[in-house]
Amino acid sequence: MTTSVVDNGVNVAALLGAREAFADAPEIARFQWRSSVSWVHGTHSTAEVDTFAGFGDAQRHSRTFTFDVDHPLQFAAEDHGITPVEYVLVALGGCLTAGVAAVAQQRGIQLRSVRAEVSAEMDLHGILGADPEVRNGFSGVRVDYHVDADADRADIEALVAQSQKRSAVYDIMTNPTAVTVSVS
Amino acid sequence: MRHATTVVIGAGHCGLAVSRCLAAHSVDHVVLERGEVAHSWRTQRWDSLRLLTPSWMTRLPGNTYRGDDPDGYLSVPEVIRFLGEYATGAPVLTGVAVTSVQPLDQGYLVRTDRGAWRARTVVVATGGSAAAARPSVPLPPGIPTVTAAGYRNPGQLPDGGVLVVGASASGIQIAEELSRSGRPVTLAVGEHVRLPRTYRGRDVLWWMDASGLLDERWDAVPDLVRARNLPSMQLVGAPRTLDLDVLRRQGVALVGRLAGARDDTVQFSGSLANVCALADLKLGRLLDMFDAWADRAGVEAEAPQRFAPTAVPAPVLSAQLGRGGIESVVWATGFRPDLSFLEVPVFDRRGRIVHDGGVTAAPGLYVMGLPFLRRRKSTLIDGADGDARALTAHLVDHLDTLARRAS
Incomplete structure (x- = not known):
């Protein structure tokens, strides 16, 4: 197994190059991510994402991405989009899966298919204020990976473990983060 | 002002090993020690601690353990005695604290609380564990805290629950001892290195040593930053395994x-x-690596085995401080060197010393006893021999160059 024939579509050289560049100019590693969320009607909002900052400069996605956020009909809403908590699952699955691909590339493991089934348990007593003992957020999150790759089970488990270790969203979800909300 | 060709700072196993090598090369030198020989062993170790390495691995240049229990683990008083005997005849000045090291045109000015020294070369052997590292987590007042360096025995802490932060060598041992004292113990576990005490009938350190793992070089390891920052091994100086499963069965709450x-x-988290x-x-x-090596090397040992995955308890994400919850905290979050006396530009932007296998960019300035300095075993007592010999050879070459330039 050599890295030259493995192609998961991840430019590991560029990622390692960034790590080298950060050693010389640590300030360029400081990034800021942004989203602008506008209320539409009811529980429906639209979120736009286009700019961010990093590498010491203002940055922009190749286009503006727009996301509808809403709640399903079962919540007496209009279901224009997935719920905020489902975006969290999307973010976690997306982050971990990107990590699996990147780590596999670096370890010379050719992936054929990767699927993460992400689920989270939540008790609505929390957000409805019906039981002060119940938290608003998830009581637990599960991610179940189905990976088909040129590697044995231990190597695949190591890929998935390493991806968690290096995942931003996994860290955000497993550790407390200071959140400051203000009104301008 | 006094003068020596080489000033060695610190009379622990590293400084004494370098002294032995310098003497073998007839380099006149002095070893400055702020306290007594083996100062950290006298002042920064808990009462029940024993070395994690079997006694046969206590090998220093010109002196190896010769007691009657080579497979045992030395207690702290035994280590102090061993190093005290090893220091006999070495030019050690005790009770001399170095306050600064500054570069001169040729060599260094070493200031101490008992006068200054000029030296062509300096070997900093104050070690990688001079100070206890602790995270900047603010705790409410009234919760007593102690670091692994300040911990002595359970009697130091109030009754009631204890949070031990860190599950490497210090944390697991202290957690076990506190749990045995009857206190409810919560152990906060981050990344750790799980090891059985013995594998296939032999000490796990035997496998590491014999297979060549401990001899891996700093200039050959793929990710040196990672290798230098690995947590210490989950081991206790006793013929038994102490891992998270053992602690959990003993009633320690893993978080x-x-x-x-x-x-x-x-x-x-x-x-x-x-x-x-x-x-x-x-x-x-x-273990795969050990088995493959054993096959190649024709090692006779018991049959290979694999250990069940760690049993992870149901998640607990918070705990109450005080009021019948956690009444004290032990920081077992590692150690770091304290090189604040070194007024030489050999540090990176985060204040960590930059060196290439112990050789700094400042000519004639060397450092010893840091994690993976030159070999994976550099932090073990057994690592001092090779590192001291290699750095002494470099130092002697440097002195020869200076002498040629002067003539």
């Missing part, structure tokens, strides 16, 4: 890494399952 504190609540999975997988790879 994730300490993530923060808010008011009177401490918060733990939800990553416990993954750090355990990482450690289990890593242990499996290590």
